[in-house]
Amino acid sequence: MTTATRPRVPRGIEYNLGFFVRLGLLLGVLGGIGAATLPAIPILGYGLLAHHDSITSYVAWLFGWCQHSELVSEGIYGCGQYGLPVPLFEPAVVMQRVLGLVGLGRPPKVTVDYVVAIIASLILLHFVVISVTLIIYILRKVIGYMQARLGPMRVGPKGILQTLIDAVKLLAKEDTIPGTADKVMFTLAPVVVFIPALLVYVVVPFGDSKGFIARDLNIGILYVVAMSSITVIGIILAGWASDNKYALFGAMRAAAQLVSYEVPGVLVVLGPVIMAGSLGMRDIILAQKGGVTEWFIWSPVPLVGFLVYLISSLAETNITPFDLPEAESELVSGYNVEYSGMKFGLFFLAEFANSFTVCFVAAALFLGGWYAPPVFKLAAGLTLALSVGLCWIELPFLLRWALAASALAVCLGMPDHGWGSLYWMMLKASGLQFLTMWIRATYPRVRVDQLMEFAWKGLIPISLVYLAAVGLWAAINQK
Amino acid sequence: MTNDELQQPLADSFGALTNLRVDRGILIADAPAAQLPELARGLRDDPRLKFNYLRCVSGVDPGEGKLRVAYHFMSMDLLHQLCLHVNVPRDDARIPTLSKLWGTAGWQEREIFDLFGVTFEGHADLRRILLPEDWDGHPLLKDYGYHAEGRGLFTETQVEKGLLPGPEEEAKQKEKQARAEASAAGAPAASAAPGAADGDAQPERPARDPNRPRKEPRKLGEPPRT
């Protein structure tokens, strides 16, 4: 045989300048976010413990601006109690001194709003990134266990670091743009898809206090729906700018699917809005006070609204059985086929962030938000305990059931105000997220025309009937 | 119907079939190329025969200046089979197509065209199916020379890179072999296989050392020797 020289094949990651630049960027961004928000968390927590009504009043107190009586009478800052013992240092005094040095005695309200906005958005970004990381890992593990296999196991103990390493891998990849693609649109598309996914979190209520919601807009749910619609534009941009037939196909399918399924989703969401009499998220949850029977999943028309909302949001966020735009076995990944590296990562970040948001919104609208009546506490506790005890077979028997018992105890004991409300909200959202993962593992994919048929001939009539029924009920009961 | 019972209706209605014989349980007949479509249609429509299933269309290179296409028919209802051999001269290998009667003949005839070079007249889409479109030559012919013919895109590149001998070198190798064979007077041919040793530019293996003991093969269930 001829002894031709073999070409040199690089093994593993190529450590060149581009890799280190991107790694530095990743670490810098993560470090920056961490540095910015990690101190914010205990500060925020302390502020909430101090029973401030909102981040605004807390920041105002922090900077020592509340102490001015005219601001209290203006009612702008809405200060609650202050003067609680400061643990280590007096941030208010320090801030005042620092700002005094710089020459800013008492900045105008608009600066406070900016500071509040920056802190809140950093906290939300932190939350989104960490929750998506966890969700992706849990998704792979859950689907793995449902498919009689283990899921990620190698990277870190039990594969915990898998998503982080995937992020590093995506950053280390070459950022290719097809030669004939529209460069500006190509780069813009993932941004247009990701940013709205992040923006929706502004009105999501994580708990009962005003400190748990970044901005309790009085058009809360309308804002959620509006932001979710912008994703379609990003997907179409991605498909068109890639200059690839498969991508275009995926984008066309996605546009048809997302636009069709928005209609039943929005119609059904109006049910809780009518019952609560307000578009604001907190108001809708407050209207479900008083027991499991008050929840909007049962209240006027049982289950219809919730199921229609769940199905249409599965379709909105491209989850199997509605993941045609990314159908792997047909169009080899659809609209994001030409994307590599972090742009690709942003698409997936957006998809998972969206899916988690939808779970929060569904929990808020239909499952009573942060309220946990005793019946529900028992049911949730038992479900959690049994699933940990029966399914988590990696752990030894005693440890497993000890964890199950402690889960039951926690659920029964957790109050539903204050930090407890955060617990219940997260529990409900995570339960719904697990349900979507379960559906993802089970069902085959629906074909495009069957999808459209189902939306227009199935879900929309049902949601119209539902809306009419709720409206009738509300009119009769004059709620 | 058994093969004996089949001979009668075939002799009656299909006189064009000659040389009926049974080989290893299958009835074989020779058919002339020109009348093949009518014969096949008759075989299919005859209620005693009902050969509605064209199983296999194969090309054979029997040498002696001809090419042969063998059609295997079967009846799904009456469960008997028949094989037709159609012989055509090698330099004028044309057979009327059966693809209008059976859809399966479409691809199978394309394959025979690809590998043997038999042209099927009346075929709607006669082009190469397994080999690339720009391939030269028909590989399953017995006198197919691997490197001289069939140069597609890849053989050219390999010659350029020096991984395959080019046509001049092959001619030289062939000369050397012819001289070696002529000098070994009276020695029988290396093997009956056509083309078995042509073109393999491999070095000679050293002869087996008679003093080295042979190892017995391991039996099923025995543990492996370490």
Add this chain to the structure above:
Amino acid sequence: MPKTEALQINMGPQHPSTHGVLRVILQVDGEWITSAEPDLGYLHRSFEKLGEMRTYINYLPLTDRWDYLSAMNNNLVYVMAIEKLLGIETPERCQWLRMILSELQRIASHLVFVGTFGLDVGANTPFLYCFRDREKILDLFEEFCGARLTYTCMRIGGLCGDAPDSWIEGVENFLNYLPPMLDELNALLTGNEIFIQRTKNVGVMSPELAISYGASGPFLRGSGVKFDIRKAQPYLKYPEVDFDIPVAENGDCYDRYICRFNEMWESLKIVRQCLDKLPDGDVQAKLPKTIKPPPGETYTCIESPRGELGVYMISDGTEIPYRLKIRGPGFVNLSVFPELARGWKLADVVAILGSVDIVMGEVDR
């Protein structure tokens, strides 16, 4: 007035759904397919030419590579052709064991079909369940002949070795293990509303079209034609075993899937009967020192999981075949595909291609 243009899409040789290296050139008008032409030859390894250059025994390992998902059947048809040419009969025990191996291989191949068909349609989970069950069969094969995919197990005149008692027990355990798993797969796929919607009335093939295009196996039986080589031209000991041939009426993808699924149940029945009737004795017939069949030709065919796998072998009296033609069921079944795919949507093309159940090794040879 704006005109729409037909788009030419290449479902290229590298594609998650084309079951190997198959290139399909699609002409698409919106989502509707106007033409679907397969382009073969990416896996053409010139098996037929190699057959003219190797002795009968030397060629045997190559037969595994034709249809690598059901290699036992490839071995079987090749070895049966040589035995027919030589005119020798294999002993009883060998024939029963060959039947067991062949039917177990049929179950393994159909499990792969069910898994990959589900995957084509979008269901990710049954694929893994099928492969987990297939592992049990592959473990049995490994215990018997040492290999998991390319066995070279059937030899001329017999088998590579005899089956120890522990292996027979293993087969019995497997026969008890599989039925609940098949029920689970049934629940996951067959009864699933979305699966039925994706496959019912999709890619309908009439029986006349099927027979004209030479379709065979479950592909043919899905259209209502009750034709199975095991009953029509029996080989081995199939006449002495009691089994049914699943046939369906409509000829759509769902029916073909049902045919193959039910064939797994029938294979379980056959293996159970074989185990009951398995005699003792030798597994290897007496062979001459060199395999030199007398000159002549034969066409031997068996029912492989994909259809009618046939070998047309011409011997010229030497120890090397003169012509070895392989009639691959995938090649012939795939020729109908352009007719079936026309007029359907892009997503249906994948379902139809999946229901043909091809393995490129035997399509391209």
